[in-house]
Amino acid sequence: MLPVALENASKMLKYLTLSTKAYITVMQLHKKVDKGRLMEVIKEFTGRIYQKPPVRSSVKRALRTKTIYELEVLEINYPCVLLKITCEHGTYVRKLIHDIGEVLGVGAHMRELRRVRTGPFKEDKSLVTMHQLSEAVYIYKELNDESTLKKYIMPGEYMVSHLPKIVATDSAVASITYGADLAIPGVVALHEKIRKGDDVAIFTLKGEIVATGIAQKHTEEVLESKKGIAVKTKRVIMERKIYPRKTRI
Amino acid sequence: MSEGLNFLEKLDGFAGIDRRWIQIKEAETSPNYGKHPEERTINELMKLGVINLDKPPGPTSHEVTSWIKKMLGVGKAGHAGTLEPA
Incomplete structure (x- = not known):
C-alpha cells in the first residue's frame, strides 16, 4: 500500500x-x-x-x-x-x-x-487499486459523475490523523496561515496527554487542517494558563484568505 | 463545534488514537467561510486529498505516483516514501 x-x-x-x-x-x-x-x-x-x-x-x-x-x-x-x-x-x-x-x-x-x-493508513476498506481509480476517473470525465472518484480521494486531514490534535477559534485561523503561532486564547479544545515538544496538528472548528506545529506546553498547562503560546507553527497547510483576518482595533 | 469535532473523532478512530478530548471554551464557527472536509467538491479534494493506494508490486512508487498525477490532472502528487527537501 x-x-x-x-x-x-x-x-x-x-x-x-x-x-x-x-x-x-x-x-x-x-x-x-x-x-x-x-x-x-x-x-x-x-x-x-x-x-x-x-x-x-x-x-x-x-x-x-x-x-x-x-x-x-x-x-x-x-x-x-x-x-x-x-x-x-x-x-x-x-x-x-x-x-x-x-x-x-x-x-x-x-x-x-x-x-x-x-502510520494511520492500513490495508482496509479505504484501499483503492489503480484499476478502480482509473475507472472512477473515466466515470467522472466521460459521464460527469463524480461520486465514485469522491469515495476514493480521502480528505488530506487523514494524513495527520495519528497526531495529537488542537482546535483553534475562527479568529486564530487566518494569522496561523500567515505563519503566526497559536496562542492559548485561540485554543477551543485539545487532546489529553499532549507533551511539550510533541508534533501536533491544528484544526478549525469545522475539522479542516490549518497547520502542523510543535506543542509548547503540556495539555494541563494549556488548561491552566490564560496566555502564552500553545503551539509553535511549523508547516502551514491551509491556503490563506479562506478565513478572514481579525478586524484591526 | 460538534460537526467538526465528530470529524476529528473519526480521524482519531481511523488512526486508532484513544485520547480524550478536552474542551476549553464554547466557540462557534461561521458558516460564511471554510468548509467541513467531508463536504469538499471533487476539485477541492484534488487540492487537499489523499488516496490509500493498493500499489501494484511491479512499478516503483515514483512511477505509480506520476501515473496518478497524470490521470487526475493534478499539478503535484507525492508518496510517503519521499522526504521533501528541507
Whole structure:
C-alpha cells in the first residue's frame, strides 16, 4: 500500500514518512533451522535493535538504532518463513532479515516484501487499486459523475490523523496561515496527554487542517494558563484568505 | 463545534488514537467561510486529498505516483516514501 498525497496535502507527507510502518515479508533461510531456535532469534530482534544501513541506501552508513514493535511469524514452510514486521520508520527490512540469518548462523534473504501499514493508513476498506481509480476517473470525465472518484480521494486531514490534535477559534485561523503561532486564547479544545515538544496538528472548528506545529506546553498547562503560546507553527497547510483576518482595533 | 469535532473523532478512530478530548471554551464557527472536509467538491479534494493506494508490486512508487498525477490532472502528487527537501 502507498498513500498518495495530492497538491497541498503533499505538505503533510513528512508525518507519514516519519510514522510507524508494517510489512509482510517472505524470509528464505539458506539452511533448515530448528523451529525453537528460529523463534528465539526472532524474539531477540524485537524491541531496540542496531542496524547498519545497506551499501545501496540513501542514508549515511553508520550503525543506528531502530525499534521493532512487533515481529510475528505467520507461517513456516521451509525454507520460507512468512513474517509480519511492525517497525519504526527507516528500518531496512532486507537488512533485518539478513541479520536474522547471520544470528541463526545459516544465512537468510528477503524474497518478497509488501507494506501493509504507513502510520494511520492500513490495508482496509479505504484501499483503492489503480484499476478502480482509473475507472472512477473515466466515470467522472466521460459521464460527469463524480461520486465514485469522491469515495476514493480521502480528505488530506487523514494524513495527520495519528497526531495529537488542537482546535483553534475562527479568529486564530487566518494569522496561523500567515505563519503566526497559536496562542492559548485561540485554543477551543485539545487532546489529553499532549507533551511539550510533541508534533501536533491544528484544526478549525469545522475539522479542516490549518497547520502542523510543535506543542509548547503540556495539555494541563494549556488548561491552566490564560496566555502564552500553545503551539509553535511549523508547516502551514491551509491556503490563506479562506478565513478572514481579525478586524484591526 | 460538534460537526467538526465528530470529524476529528473519526480521524482519531481511523488512526486508532484513544485520547480524550478536552474542551476549553464554547466557540462557534461561521458558516460564511471554510468548509467541513467531508463536504469538499471533487476539485477541492484534488487540492487537499489523499488516496490509500493498493500499489501494484511491479512499478516503483515514483512511477505509480506520476501515473496518478497524470490521470487526475493534478499539478503535484507525492508518496510517503519521499522526504521533501528541507
